[in-house]
Amino acid sequence: MKPINVALIGLGTVGCGVYQTFHIHKERLEELAGSPICISTIVIEHPEKHNKLPPEVNVTTDLLAVANDPEIDVVFEAIVGKEPAFSFLKKCIAGKKHVITANKEMFAAHGKELKSLAESYGTKIGFEATTAGGIPIIQTIQQLLQANQVKSVQAILNGTSNFILTAMRVEGLTFAEALSNAQKWGYAEADPTNDVEGYDALYKLQILSDLIFREQPETGRVKRLGIRDITADKITKSQKSCERIKHVATLEYDSKGNLTGSVEPLSLEENHPLYAVEGVNNAIYLKTDILGDLTLTGPGAGAFPTASAMVEDFCTILKKEQHLTVLS
Amino acid sequence: MKPINVALIGLGTVGCGVYQTFHIHKERLEELAGSPICISTIVIEHPEKHNKLPPEVNVTTDLLAVANDPEIDVVFEAIVGKEPAFSFLKKCIAGKKHVITANKEMFAAHGKELKSLAESYGTKIGFEATTAGGIPIIQTIQQLLQANQVKSVQAILNGTSNFILTAMRVEGLTFAEALSNAQKWGYAEADPTNDVEGYDALYKLQILSDLIFREQPETGRVKRLGIRDITADKITKSQKSCERIKHVATLEYDSKGNLTGSVEPLSLEENHPLYAVEGVNNAIYLKTDILGDLTLTGPGAGAFPTASAMVEDFCTILKKEQHLTVLS
Numbered sequence: 001m002k003p004i005n006v007a008l009i010g011l012g013t014v015g016c017g018v019y020q021t022f023h024i025h026k027e028r029l030e031e032l033a034g035s036p037i038c039i040s041t042i043v044i045e046h047p048e049k050h051n052k053l054p055p056e057v058n059v060t061t062d063l064l065a066v067a068n069d070p071e072i073d074v075v076f077e078a079i080v081g082k083e084p085a086f087s088f089l090k091k092c093i094a095g096k097k098h099v100i101t102a103n104k105e106m107f108a109a110h111g112k113e114l115k116s117l118a119e120s121y122g123t124k125i126g127f128e129a130t131t132a133g134g135i136p137i138i139q140t141i142q143q144l145l146q147a148n149q150v151k152s153v154q155a156i157l158n159g160t161s162n163f164i165l166t167a168m169r170v171e172g173l174t175f176a177e178a179l180s181n182a183q184k185w186g187y188a189e190a191d192p193t194n195d196v197e198g199y200d201a202l203y204k205l206q207i208l209s210d211l212i213f214r215e216q217p218e219t220g221r222v223k224r225l226g227i228r229d230i231t232a233d234k235i236t237k238s239q240k241s242c243e244r245i246k247h248v249a250t251l252e253y254d255s256k257g258n259l260t261g262s263v264e265p266l267s268l269e270e271n272h273p274l275y276a277v278e279g280v281n282n283a284i285y286l287k288t289d290i291l292g293d294l295t296l297t298g299p300g301a302g303a304f305p306t307a308s309a310m311v312e313d314f315c316t317i318l319k320k321e322q323h324l325t326v327l328s
Numbered sequence: 329m330k331p332i333n334v335a336l337i338g339l340g341t342v343g344c345g346v347y348q349t350f351h352i353h354k355e356r357l358e359e360l361a362g363s364p365i366c367i368s369t370i371v372i373e374h375p376e377k378h379n380k381l382p383p384e385v386n387v388t389t390d391l392l393a394v395a396n397d398p399e400i401d402v403v404f405e406a407i408v409g410k411e412p413a414f415s416f417l418k419k420c421i422a423g424k425k426h427v428i429t430a431n432k433e434m435f436a437a438h439g440k441e442l443k444s445l446a447e448s449y450g451t452k453i454g455f456e457a458t459t460a461g462g463i464p465i466i467q468t469i470q471q472l473l474q475a476n477q478v479k480s481v482q483a484i485l486n487g488t489s490n491f492i493l494t495a496m497r498v499e500g501l502t503f504a505e506a507l508s509n510a511q512k513w514g515y516a517e518a519d520p521t522n523d524v525e526g527y528d529a530l531y532k533l534q535i536l537s538d539l540i541f542r543e544q545p546e547t548g549r550v551k552r553l554g555i556r557d558i559t560a561d562k563i564t565k566s567q568k569s570c571e572r573i574k575h576v577a578t579l580e581y582d583s584k585g586n587l588t589g590s591v592e593p594l595s596l597e598e599n600h601p602l603y604a605v606e607g608v609n610n611a612i613y614l615k616t617d618i619l620g621d622l623t624l625t626g627p628g629a630g631a632f633p634t635a636s637a638m639v640e641d642f643c644t645i646l647k648k649e650q651h652l653t654v655l656s
Contacts, residue, residue: 021618025475032474134619136472143471144464146360146643147353148636273625276604290349291462291636294626297601298619308476308619315474 003036004318007066009043009088010079011050014102014129014310017303018076021311029311033318041066067091074317076310077101078129086110093117093125098321100313102129102306108203111210124320126313131204132157132282134305135298136312141211141286143316148288150212152252154273157204157263159280159300160188160195161227161247165265166278168235169244175230187280187301197226198247198263205249205261208284212251217261221254225264238267246274331364332646335394337371337416338407339378342430342457342638345631346404349639357639361646369394395419402645404638405429406457414438421445421453426649428641430457430634436531439538452648454641459532460485460610462633463626464640469539469614471644476616478540480580482601485532485591487608487628488516488523489555489575493593494606496563497572503558515608515629525554526575526591533577533589536612540579545589549582553592566595572603 006022008015022029022039030037041058043066044050053059066072067088075092077099079085085106089099093114101107107114107130118125128138132155141150156162160182167178179196182188194200202224209216227247238245248266253259268275273295277283282300287293299305334350336343350357350367358365369386371394372378381387394400395416403420405427407413413434417427421442429435435442435458446453456466460483469478484490488510495506507524510516522528530552537544555575566573576594581587596603601623605611610628615621627633 021475025618028477029475135622136468139472140464140468143644144467144640146647147349147357147639149356271606278599288636290353290632290639292627292630292633294463294624296622296624298622302620304618305620308616311475311618312472316471319474 001035003038004033004074005038005040005072007041007043007069007072007075008039009063009066009075009077009085011042011044012078013303014078014306015042015044015076017307018078018310021304021307025311029315032315034322041069041072063088064091067095067097070095072097074098074100074314076314077103078306078310079103080105082106082109086114089114090117093121093123096121096123098124098126098317100126100129100310100317102310104130104200104203104207108206111207124317126310126317127207128313129306129309131207132284132296133159133298133300133302134308135282135284135296135300136309137208137284137296138211139312139316140296141208145286145288145291148290151287151289153205153208153212153250153284153286155201155205155208155249155284156246156274156277156282157201157249157284157300158195158198158247159282160192161198161201162277162282162300163187163280164196165227165230165235165245165247168230168232169239172232174232175228196228198224198249201247201249201263202261205251205263209251209259209261213259215259217251217259221258221260223260223262223264225262227265230265241267242270243267244275246277248274329363331366332361332402333366333368333400335369335371335397335400335403336367337391337394337403337405337413339370339372340406341631342406342634343370343372343404345635346406346638349632349635353639357643360643362650369397369400391416392419395423395425398423400425402426402428402642404642405431406634406638407431408433410434410437414442417442418445421449421451424449424451426452426454426645428454428457428638428645430638432458432528432531432535436534439535452645454638454645455535456641457634457637459535460612460624461487461626461628461630462636463610463612463624463628464637465536465612465624466539467640467644468624469536473614473616473619476618479615479617481533481536481540481578481612481614483529483533483536483577483612484574484602484605484610485529485577485612485628486523486526486575487610488520489526489529490605490610490628491515491608492524493555493558493563493573493575496558496560497567500560502560503556524556526552526577529575529577529591530589533579533591537579537587537589541587543587545579545587549586549588551588551590551592553590555593558593569595570598571595574602574605576602
């Protein structure tokens with residue numbers, strides 16, 4: 001039986017998680033796929049650093065070779081930044097490959113274009129891993145809320161910020177101390193700007209916005225405030241009112257019907273669905289018109305949660321593909 | 329274009345919710361279905377009590393007429409008790425109808441048989457509404473956790489018990505007072521046995537068990553304890569330890585590999601994912617092997633949340649049906 005050939009782009013935390021997941025759960029995934037699955041190519045910047053990969057894997061620095069290889073069926077893209085990812089994925093789609101991405105910055109900027117390109121080429125694009133790590137929020141909205149319309153979203157979409165705010169409150173640390181701990185534990189980068197200034201959460205909010213409302217808030221209707229100004233004093237004051245400060249991403253229509261987005265620290269009351277979301281967890285609180293309020297909580301980052309999101313996308317794509325194959 | 333003909337069995341809280349949802353969201357649902365949707369028949373015990381239904385709806389007491397009507401495509405079953413529901417749904421499936429049920433007692437006992445019957449007749453069976461009201465837990469497990477294996481479940485599956493326990497803690501009420509309030513608010517039946525003794529939660533746990541583990545715990549490995557013995561004293565004591573008493577349904581394998589199930593009051597620590605689930609809400613906390621821990625929280629009962637679950641099943645069935653139709 002012809003194997004499903006997979007290319008993996010990037011072998012950082014997420015890429016390694018995907019690679020290991022395919023190995024650990026090989027049998028189960030191949031049973032679901034109905035075919036052998038072969039990670040045939042891995043693209044990395046420094047192949048010399050990864051000399052433990054099995055010899056049958058083609059380890060290369062050459063993205064173009066992957067895009068042009070007709071034997072590759074599915075591309076897992078786990079690198080950062082808009083480019084070269086966007087140009088590369090466009091080529092992959094034009095080459096009739098399914099693509100699964102964890103690249104939020106790229107997808108927040110170019111997701112709409114990639115989705116429409118994929119539609120025109122009859123390929124599938126999975127982007128569950130771009131938003132809220134392992135929490136299946138994208139597929140919940142795509143597959144499970146068809147009759148329901150989502151009216152608004154409030155979410156904790158950045159685990160680093162939530163870890164820092166939790167540590168400040170629980171351990172009585174300053175922002176600088178909590179950030180330093182987050183960096184020690186591997187929850188924050190050496191340059192934490194993306195996380196603590198709310199850029200990362202905003203990318204995810206834009207992706208959710210495209211999905212739910214088919215548009216993003218206009219630049220003038222987006223507010224982005226980080227958590228650097230949250231002092232121990234503010235945390236204590238919030239606690240005294242039985243509240244907790246959380247870095248909340250919000251998507252809603254204002255009274256004039258304009259879509260607005262914000263990422264900002266808010267002091268939440270005890271009965272707010274995001275109040276109890278602690279540490280590196282993420283959560284998404286949706287208001288819908290039939291079901292009512294639904295909250296999903298889970299790991300917002302990490303090798304295996306993110307790999308889970310990508311591999312679940314892979315399973316969904318194969319399921320759809322099987323329909324298509326039977327049809328043709 | 330031929331309409332999709334729907335029969336609605338029962339016009340209690342849930343049945344009315346479904347009826348109203350089809351009316352309020354008619355345009356959206358017909359767009360999703362790609363056809364007109366017509367509630368052609370309603371089966372109720374006392375048609376004379378429902379004289380406001382439009383004349384084009386066939387209002388009857390005759391279940392057999394529905395099961396034998398070749399024009400009916402989908403049956404929404406929203407009555408209580410194993411019979412006549414089970415015998416009726418078997419006939420509907422044999423008549424090649426898709427069925428969508430909210431009947432947890434019946435489905436806990438006969439779900440396995442109905443699922444296998446539906447498979448043999450090539451029809452679909454939706455049972456999202458049997459478990460945790462509007463929370464899409466069934467479809468999350470069926471559709472979104474394909475690569476992941478669920479290892480254990482802890483859940484709050486009965487809104488009435490959770491409402492009572494919350495009111496006892498927050499308002500300092502006795503069990504009897506809180507129950508009486510729940511009855512006043514319409515959250516508890518005149519005979520509350522099913523809810524407060526854990527039968528209702530156990531039905532839902534059995535349905536989850538069939539779905540996740542393809543079996544139910546043997547009778548000797550099931551523990552069911554209600555909340556009648558929870559005194560104001562016990563609540564206070566739990567609170568003093570910064571804990572909360574919740575009525576928790578658990579499904580897990582013991583150290584010998586036997587599947588066990590329990591529904592019992594447990595005092596949960598503040599960092600437990602079910603600690604903050606209050607009032608009539610339900611929540612399901614899943615431990616999975618790739619993703620990690622995922623918690624879904626939302627309305628566990630009520631006309632529209634439960635109708636949402638049934639109507640989302642309807643959309644999923646139509647989507648699958650469209651594939652099947654194209655194939656045939």
